[in-house]
Structure formats: C-alpha cells, structure tokens
Amino acid sequence: MKGDGISHQISPQDNGRSFHRLPDSCVSSLVGEAVMLLKLFYLYGAGCGLMPALLRKRKFLRQRGYLVYTACLHGVLLVLLPFTFPQYMYDGSYMSGNLVLQWAFNLTNITRIFVMISGGFLTWSKRKKLLEMAERTFQHCQKCKKLGDDSSLRKRFRGLLVQYLFVLNLSVLVATLILCRIDTDQSFSNATMIVVHILQFSYVVIMTASLFVILVILHWQNERVQLALRDLSRSLHHEERNSLVLSGGKARKSLSNLRNLFQLYSENQRLIREAFSIFDLPIALILLKMFVTNVNLVYHGVQFGNASIETSSYTRFVGQLVVITHYWSAVLLMNVVDDLTRRSGPKMGDILREFSDLELVKREFHLQLELFSDHLRCHPAIYKVCGLFVFNKQTSLVYFFYVLVQVLVLVQFDLKNKVIEKH
Numbered sequence: 001m002k003g004d005g006i007s008h009q010i011s012p013q014d015n016g017r018s019f020h021r022l023p024d025s026c027v028s029s030l031v032g033e034a035v036m037l038l039k040l041f042y043l044y045g046a047g048c049g050l051m052p053a054l055l056r057k058r059k060f061l062r063q064r065g066y067l068v069y070t071a072c073l074h075g076v077l078l079v080l081l082p083f084t085f086p087q088y089m090y091d092g093s094y095m096s097g098n099l100v101l102q103w104a105f106n107l108t109n110i111t112r113i114f115v116m117i118s119g120g121f122l123t124w125s126k127r128k129k130l131l132e133m134a135e136r137t138f139q140h141c142q143k144c145k146k147l148g149d150d151s152s153l154r155k156r157f158r159g160l161l162v163q164y165l166f167v168l169n170l171s172v173l174v175a176t177l178i179l180c181r182i183d184t185d186q187s188f189s190n191a192t193m194i195v196v197h198i199l200q201f202s203y204v205v206i207m208t209a210s211l212f213v214i215l216v217i218l219h220w221q222n223e224r225v226q227l228a229l230r231d232l233s234r235s236l237h238h239e240e241r242n243s244l245v246l247s248g249g250k251a252r253k254s255l256s257n258l259r260n261l262f263q264l265y266s267e268n269q270r271l272i273r274e275a276f277s278i279f280d281l282p283i284a285l286i287l288l289k290m291f292v293t294n295v296n297l298v299y300h301g302v303q304f305g306n307a308s309i310e311t312s313s314y315t316r317f318v319g320q321l322v323v324i325t326h327y328w329s330a331v332l333l334m335n336v337v338d339d340l341t342r343r344s345g346p347k348m349g350d351i352l353r354e355f356s357d358l359e360l361v362k363r364e365f366h367l368q369l370e371l372f373s374d375h376l377r378c379h380p381a382i383y384k385v386c387g388l389f390v391f392n393k394q395t396s397l398v399y400f401f402y403v404l405v406q407v408l409v410l411v412q413f414d415l416k417n418k419v420i421e422k423h
Contacts (some may be wrong), residue, residue: 030140045209048207049073050123061133088104101299106295108289111288118282129278129292137217147224150224161213164209169331174321175197179194179198181314208329211282211333215333221268225264226351232261254361255362259337260393262375285401287385290326301319320392337383338396341381345381354375
C-alpha cells in the first residue's frame with residue numbers, strides 16, 4: 001500500500017503546536033554541508049578501494065578502471081606486509097629490552113592486518129550485496145525525506161559527521177608524527193616502516209569511518225520516522241482536545257500515515273539487520289583491534305608515567321593526542337551502534353504508547369497500532385557480534401574495564417621480569 005508523505009498531510013495548525021522553522025537559506029545550507037561531508041567520506045572510501053563501484057549521478061556504475069585500481073591497491077598493500085615488522089624495532093628501538101612492548105607491537109600490527117584483509121575480502125566477495133544494499137538504502141532515504149522538515153535532525157547528524165571527519169584526519173596526522181619520533185640509525189627501514197604503517201592505518205580508519213557513515217545514515221532515517229510518528233500523535237491529540245468527532249477524511253489520512261510510517265520503520269530495521277550481517281566479520285575484527293590497541297596505549301601510558309621510556313614534552317603531547325583520537329572515534333562508533341540497537345526499540349515503544357489514550361480514532365487505527373507494537377516486540381533491535389555477544393554501550397564499558405585488568409597483569413609481569421634481571 002502506498003503511503004503519502006507526512007509533510008503533505010499534517011500542517012502546523014493540525015499539529016496543535018507552533019513550529020519553529022528555519023529560514024530556507026539555513027535549511028539549504030544544512031543540506032549542502034551534509035551532502036559535502038558525505039561526498040568527502042565517499043572520496044576517502046573510493047580512494048582506499050572500499051567502494052563497490054563509483055557513484056555517478058546517484059547511480060553506481062561498474063567501471064573496469066576502478067576495479068583494476070582496487071586490485072592494484074590491495075595487491076600493493078599485501079606486498080608491503082613484510083615491512084610491517086622491521087627487525088630494528090626488536091633490536092635497536094625503545095622496545096628492544098621489553099618483551100611486553102614487543103608483544104603489544106606484534107598484536108597491534110596483526111589485528112590491523114586482519115582488519116585490512118577483511119575489508120578487501122568484503123569488497124571483492126560481497127560486491128553485489130553491497131551494491132544492492134546501497135541502492136535500497138538510497139531509495140529508503142528518498143522515502144524518509146518526504147516525511148517533512150528535519151532540520152534539527154540534519155544539524156545533529158551533520159555534527160556527528162564533522163566530528164568523525166575531524167577525528168579521522170587528526171588520528172592519521174598524530175600517528176604519523178608519533179612514528180617519526182622513533183629513534184633509529186636505519187633510515188631506510190624506518191622510512192619504509194612509517195610509510196607501510198601509515199598506509200595500513202589510514203586504510204583501517206577510513207574503513208571504520210565508512211562503517212560509521214552507513215550506520216549514521218540508517219540511524220538518521222530511523223529518527224526521521226520517530227519524529228514523524230511523534231508529530232502524528234500530537235496532531236491527533238490536538239484534534240481530540242478541539243473536536244467532538246474525528247472527520248472521515250482526517251481518520252483516513254491518519255491511518256494512511258501510520259501505515260506508511262510502519263512500512264518505513266520495518267524497512268529501516270531490515271536495512272540495519274542487513275548491514276550488521278554483511279559487516280559482521282569486519283566489525284568483530286575492528287573490535288578486536290580496538291581491544292589490542294587499548295591495551296597497547298594504556299600500557300605505553302604506564303611506561304611513560306614511570307619513566308621506563310624516555311620521552312620529551314613533544315612526544316608526550318602527541319601521545320596524548322593519539323589516545324584522545326582513538327577513544328573519541330571508538331565512542332562515536334559505539335554510541336551510534338547503541339542508538340540503533342539497545343535504545344531504538346524502547347524509544348519507539350514510548351512513542352507508540354502516546355497513542356494509547358486516543359478515543360476518537362477508528363478501530364482500524366488501533367489494529368494498526370497493535371500490529372506496529374507486535375512487530376516491535378517480535379523483532380527486537382539486538383546485534384550480536386558473530387553471534388557471540390551483544391554489542392552495546394554496557395558491553396563496551398565491560399570491555400574497557402577488562403582492558404584495565406589486562407594492563408595490570410602486564411605491568412605485574414613486567415615488574416617480575418625486572419626483579420629477575422636485577423638478581
């Protein structure tokens with residue numbers, strides 16, 4: 001059944017509240033900035049060979065040249081893998097006398113390589129699924145766009161994209177600066193290691209950013225549906241306060257609106273489940289990499305704190321920026337996943353309960369509400385990483401405290417080794 005756009009059926013007068021509309025110039029500015037941000041993320045993804053195809057005039061075109069470029073890029077990254085573990089890092093660097101630092105260095109590199117390989121494998125093995133999901137997501141966005149003015153939502157999600165774009169660029173910059181501070185007399189090996197690590201690191205952070213953008217776009221559409229549903233509730237409550245009976249035309253429009261919103265919500269949930277299904281393995285490996293990187297960063301912080309590693313004020317400042325950018329990007333990603341899963345269902349349920357006291361609406365409207373509620377109960381928004389554990393904010397906090405426990409174990413192991421060496 002076709003649903004008409006809410007914006008054409010609910011007016012500010014029907015809604016019973018005064019709308020605060022942004023001027024058309026401000027709305028156009030917000031739209032232009034959001035589109036520009038999405039184009040920047042698209043260019044980053046295309047440059048890393050992470051796009052299933054190039055986008056031209058809102059359509060994906062399968063170009064042989066881009067496939068060749070992607071194949072060559074992934075080939076170069078694979079060929080450069082041996083340079084990830086230069087021997088001088090174990091023999092002539094600050095970690096040469098610390099076995100724990102060497103383990104952390106190896107595990108960080110290995111997990112980063114796994115994430116990189118999973119991204120390339122996903123791009124090649126699920127190219128058709130990615131294209132189909134991208135087309136359905138674009139069509140879904142076009143439908144949700146007809147729901148009406150979402151200037152406040154657009155501004156909020158634009159802020160999220162700006163934050164992640166800033167963190168992405170800053171993280172690559174500070175990672176380059178901190179690698180350049182490693183002292184060694186092997187200039188060629190050092191330069192090669194820096195180039196390889198930055199290429200791999202940039203690939204991984206842009207891959208994570210691409211996942212973040214996809215989830216943000218789906219979350220944006222989900223919020224659009226919730227906003228339109230809340231507007232419908234306010235409109236009907238306004239009618240009940242000012243009318244003795246709901247006219248037939250308004251009753252039919254309200255029912256059509258509710259059906260349309262239910263269809264859009266169901267479609268949004270299917271796209272979210274499909275996205276989590278397609279990106280399940282990369283997400284698992286990204287989380288594993290985050291865990292290992294957390295251990296590595298916190299352990300380095302302990303070593304800096306007790307002066308086990310010689311540092312300057314410049315190195316400490318850059319190191320702090322590395323920690324800040326890492327946790328900033330992790331929090332942004334975990335928040336959007338939490339909003340899509342744990343918080344989405346209860347929030348929608350609260351909005352549906354606002355309709356429970358309506359008396360003037362027809363029986364068909366209440367039946368549609370029951371269908372909506374049943375769908376919400378039977379299809380909870382839960383994401384389990386590889387079917388192993390639920391990924392939400394609570395799990396993330398547990399994971400963070402587990403990192404601290406692991407670092408304490410490593411510190412004790414390090415102290416034990418120093419005591420043995422003294423004796």
